[in-house]
Amino acid sequence: MVVLTANFIPSMPRLLIVTVPLFFITCGLFFLPRQYDTSQALLVPMPTDKNFTKTSSTFDVSYQEFWAELATALIESDPQCGPLSIDDNGVGSMIDFMPLQPHKEHPDRLVDFTEEDESALFHAHYAMRRAAQHLAPKLPFTKGKTGIVTTANARYMPIFLVSLRMLRRTGCNLPMEVFIDDWSKYDPTVCDTLLPSLNARCVVMSEIYDTVSSAKQPNHFQYKVFAILFSSFQHVLFLDSDAFPAYDPSVLLSTAPYTTHGLVTWPDFWAQTISAHFYHIAAIPEVPSQSRLSTESGQMLLNKDIHRESLLMMVYYNYYGPDYYYILLSQGGPGAGDKETFVQAALAVGLPFYQVRTPPGAIGRHVNGTFKATGITQADAGIDYEYLHPMRSHIHPEAFWQDADLSHPNPAVDKKLNRTHKAPPSPRPVFIHQNNLKLDPAKVLDDERAYEPDGTPHRMWGSKEDMEKMLGYDIERRLWDVVAEEGCREDQGSEKCRKLRNWVGEVFGWMDSIDRPW
Ligand SMILES: *[C@@H]1O[C@H](CO)[C@@H](O)[C@H](O)[C@H]1NC(C)=O
Ligand SMILES: *[C@@H]1O[C@H](CO)[C@@H](O)[C@H](O)[C@H]1NC(C)=O
Ligand SMILES: *[C@@H]1O[C@H](CO)[C@@H](O)[C@H](O)[C@H]1NC(C)=O
Numbered sequence: 001m002v003v004l005t006a007n008f009i010p011s012m013p014r015l016l017i018v019t020v021p022l023f024f025i026t027c028g029l030f031f032l033p034r035q036y037d038t039s040q041a042l043l044v045p046m047p048t049d050k051n052f053t054k055t056s057s058t059f060d061v062s063y064q065e066f067w068a069e070l071a072t073a074l075i076e077s078d079p080q081c082g083p084l085s086i087d088d089n090g091v092g093s094m095i096d097f098m099p100l101q102p103h104k105e106h107p108d109r110l111v112d113f114t115e116e117d118e119s120a121l122f123h124a125h126y127a128m129r130r131a132a133q134h135l136a137p138k139l140p141f142t143k144g145k146t147g148i149v150t151t152a153n154a155r156y157m158p159i160f161l162v163s164l165r166m167l168r169r170t171g172c173n174l175p176m177e178v179f180i181d182d183w184s185k186y187d188p189t190v191c192d193t194l195l196p197s198l199n200a201r202c203v204v205m206s207e208i209y210d211t212v213s214s215a216k217q218p219n220h221f222q223y224k225v226f227a228i229l230f231s232s233f234q235h236v237l238f239l240d241s242d243a244f245p246a247y248d249p250s251v252l253l254s255t256a257p258y259t260t261h262g263l264v265t266w267p268d269f270w271a272q273t274i275s276a277h278f279y280h281i282a283a284i285p286e287v288p289s290q291s292r293l294s295t296e297s298g299q300m301l302l303n304k305d306i307h308r309e310s311l312l313m314m315v316y317y318n319y320y321g322p323d324y325y326y327i328l329l330s331q332g333g334p335g336a337g338d339k340e341t342f343v344q345a346a347l348a349v350g351l352p353f354y355q356v357r358t359p360p361g362a363i364g365r366h367v368n369g370t371f372k373a374t375g376i377t378q379a380d381a382g383i384d385y386e387y388l389h390p391m392r393s394h395i396h397p398e399a400f401w402q403d404a405d406l407s408h409p410n411p412a413v414d415k416k417l418n419r420t421h422k423a424p425p426s427p428r429p430v431f432i433h434q435n436n437l438k439l440d441p442a443k444v445l446d447d448e449r450a451y452e453p454d455g456t457p458h459r460m461w462g463s464k465e466d467m468e469k470m471l472g473y474d475i476e477r478r479l480w481d482v483v484a485e486e487g488c489r490e491d492q493g494s495e496k497c498r499k500l501r502n503w504v505g506e507v508f509g510w511m512d513s514i515d516r517p518w
Pocket of ligand 1: 050054188
């Protein structure tokens with residue numbers, strides 16, 4: 001079951017039915033995990049050398065020279081003031097979005113922030129802005145190449161492998177570059193055998209990053225932007241390791257809004273908490289605090305050719321994120337991270353971006369009267385763009401179009417012409433960001449959300465009917481098939497594998513064959 005933040009039940013376009021993969025319908029009740037068959041759908045370039053990862057992590061001289069120049073620019077644009085701090089009084093970043101109060105002020109929670117500090121940030125920002133302008137023409141990437149980028153450390157690799165299999169089950173064969181921090185995170189079986197069979201490759205970030213010894217080491221959130229920067233693709237779909245599409249996302253990269261804007265982001269549930277000072281520091285006009293929802297950066301589309309300068313400013317905001325920009329851009333505590341750096345970078349350089357307007361949905365189910373969420377659904381950007389979302393205002397407080405919006409102002413006219421009007425259905429989801437219940441096959445069944453309160457195994461996303469209504473097929477069934485496939489990959493006789501197959505057999509076996517009260 002999906003709960004949209006606006007109280008709106010989507011009626012699904014009939015079109016969706018077309019997308020139901022037939023093999024899934026005809027699949028038996030007890031489906032057993034099997035090796036993913038790459039021979040039919042995927043044309044996978046097999047590694048020609050043994051150390052595939054080493055080859056994938058060898059950057060040509062254009063990358064090395066560029067990174068050396070960029071690192072110099074970053075270091076020279078170091079803000080000459082102490083780290084910023086905020087007092088959020090426990091407010092956090094979960095502030096309700098209030099588009100009906102368009103003039104609401106930006107939150108101001110910086111502590112002891114002086115005009116000297118602001119001026120120091122302003123000077124440093126201008127230095128980087130000029131550097132970005134000069135460096136932009138040299139940004140390295142392979143012209144015309146499209147692919148998917150993610151980052152995964154050892155802990156996230158098992159989760160990522162589930163996401164990757166979900167991606168490939170949609171029929172999407174875009175190449176994928178999986179950035180790992182350094183060789184200590186390298187697993188030869190995964191990187192040199194498994195990933196290449198799924199048209200993905202590990203790239204060891206330290207092989208390029210560490211060529212500049214003066215650059216400070218990135219942390220958690222900062223890897224994302226560096227993975228995008230060092231990837232070989234011009235057209236990038238970035239996915240967090242725990243995010244995956246429900247159907248082939250390739251089309252998103254060949255249609256509007258991607259083709260018209262070159263940067264597409266998705267919304268979070270909450271309002272932005274950007275400090276007004278950010279706009280003064282970036283020397284750009286202030287953007288109203290309620291102009292859009294804050295960004296949820298589990299997925300993103302970026303055209304490096306158009307957004308050269310934006311990307312360099314994204315790097316700047318992340319490089320100086322923990323001490324300065326994460327705090328300025330998301331005054332919800334230090335954990336807020338990189339999410340606002342992407343859109344603000346485009347704003348800072350005056351390039352267009354499109355943030356999907358359909359609010360995210362919480363995916364989960366009701367257990368004993370309480371909604372237990374496990375992840376976030378994000379709408380199809382193309383459908384969202386065509387939907388022409390109304391900004392909520394005093395004359396149209398609803399977030400979605402209503403039947404009445406299409407009717408003639410004089411009801412007698414519609415009546416006379418025997419016309420009825422139906423507002424378009426709300427855009428369907430394309431991505432699931434399973435951020436709250438991690439799908440590590442070794443651990444996922446330890447979570448209570450995979451069971452009824454009495455311990456009976458149970459779906460986590462609600463009924464088959466709800467899934468089919470939302471996406472045209474029972475994605476949760478596919479998901480568990482994939483989780484079991486991955487969980488049984490190394491050893492079909494393991495306890496982990498047995499537990500998963502049991503659970504899957506229980507939930508999608510006999511339970512699926514009876515009329516259930518839920
Ligand atoms: C591949 O090369 C890296 C770096 O030289 C090394 O650490 C790793 O062990 C190699 N892998 C294999 C399978 O030889
Ligand atoms: C109006 O339209 C409905 C369905 O479209 C139809 O059943 C009905 O006969 C029509 N009435 C008139 C007066 O044309
Ligand atoms: C379900 O909720 C009710 C009321 O909140 C509570 O009394 C009961 O113990 C709960 N049952 C389980 C199994 O958690």
